[in-house]
Amino acid sequence: MSKLTITWGKPLTWTTTPVPNKNSILKLIPAALLTDEMITIHNVPGTSDVKYMLEIFEQLGGKAAWISEASLTLDASTINHHVIDPELSKKMKSSVMYSGPLLSRFGKVSMPLPQWCKLGTRPMDAFIENMERMGCSYTTDHGTYDLSCKSWLVWTTVTQRFPSVTATENLILMAVKAKGTTIVQNAACEPHVQDLCNMLVSMGAKIDWIWSNRLIIEWVDILHGTEWTVISDHLDVAWLITACVMTGGEITITNAIVEHMDVTLQAMRKLGVSINANPDTDTIHVPKQKELIIKKTIKGDILELSAGAWPLLPMDLMPVLLVLALHCEGSAMITNSYYSTQFFFVQELAKMKARTVMSDPHRIITFGPTNWKAANMLCGDIIQSSYGMLMACIAADWTSSLNAITPLFRRFPNFVDEFNALGAQMSLEE
Helix, strand or coil, X not given: CXXXXXXXXXXXXXXXXXXXXHHXXXXXXXXXXXXXXXXXXECCCCCHHHHHHHHHHHHCCCEEEEEECCEEEEECCCCCCCECCHHHHHCCHHHHHHHHHHHHHHCEEEEECCCCCCCCCCCCHHHHHHHHXXXXXXXXXXXXXXXXXCCCCECCEEECCCCCHHHHHHHHHHHCCCECEEEEECCCCCHHHHHXXXXXXXXXXXXXXXXCCEEEEECCCCCCCEEEECCECHHHHHHHHHHHHHCCCEXXXXXXXXXXXXXXXXXXXXXXXXXXXXXXXXXXXXXXXXXXXXXXXXXXXXXXXXXXXXXXXXXXXXXXXXXXXXXXXXXXXXXXXXXXXXXXXXXXXXXXXXEEEEEECCEEEEEECCCCECCEEECCCCHHHHHHHHHHHHHCECEEEEECCHHHHHHCCCHHHHHHHCCCEEEEEC
């Protein structure tokens, strides 16, 4: 699946439901290690990342079984191994999420840390430091970290220097069975972090202030099994809206979890997009747009949309917002100070006659509207940037191609069939 050909089709007009939250399921699977009772999870995305996480689960001794196309059961009662396979670990960054549950279960874990990230450096310092704060020590050899704690994990107050999602989630997985009360200050509180906390509560955990950046976690001795449904992906909601707008279509999105979309919808409205959101029914309707004009600030300055920790604009949303801004009349500055390579795909957008200025790797100024021209482009290895290019292609005249598109299937395994069913014209080539 290395090349995708896209021919401009009719406006996409449809009613749909977002895909399951990819970042959520990758943490819910390791959470099953905290109990010997059965965990059943519904609305599971059939992505390659899920496949790898289940392979690690089974490599550690657990039993995973699909009971339907989107539901699986997890049995950790047979987990008997604390060493995460290095080859499996290389395939995905989320493999580190097994470290907290293994420390809670065995008091030790051996794990390889990711040595690089396509989005930039993304250091793992906070991740390791949190485990040290809980009473663990470590040794390292050639990228593999061996962590252990003398007895029980220690309850404490942890104030994070940055609200890292991965570090927060791993800390939660350790703290729920650590004797005493753990307080997490400056915690990440993205929807997938909340989903993890809520599933743990359904298993018997005691976690307060789940929606906030200050978590209070009281220890419990035993967690039990549960049945859980993965929440919708708030990023996919935004991307569906963008696909609708880019093709001049109309869309109704059900199960959109409107409370997760507040700041994102504010940003899109600033770009001139008309959106109707109903929090009572969790439905979002985007009508056919009459005009798309970027609003200036009250003082008449250029609009700036900046990424930040939740509840601010999601960092992973910025490439698609950038493409949407280019589709609108006017200029905007799109800023993400967290990732150092996310915006490099603008050189590919230039092939489609998009006009941008890269102020630095973290800031792009857009000049629209773009009359998108068909082009042959290279996706690279960043899912969000690749999806941004896909949005440009479905708006371009005639036929475009995206090469090296494999990363898109990590999050959207069926996107080609789904878009074609809505009126797009896409075809895959090996």
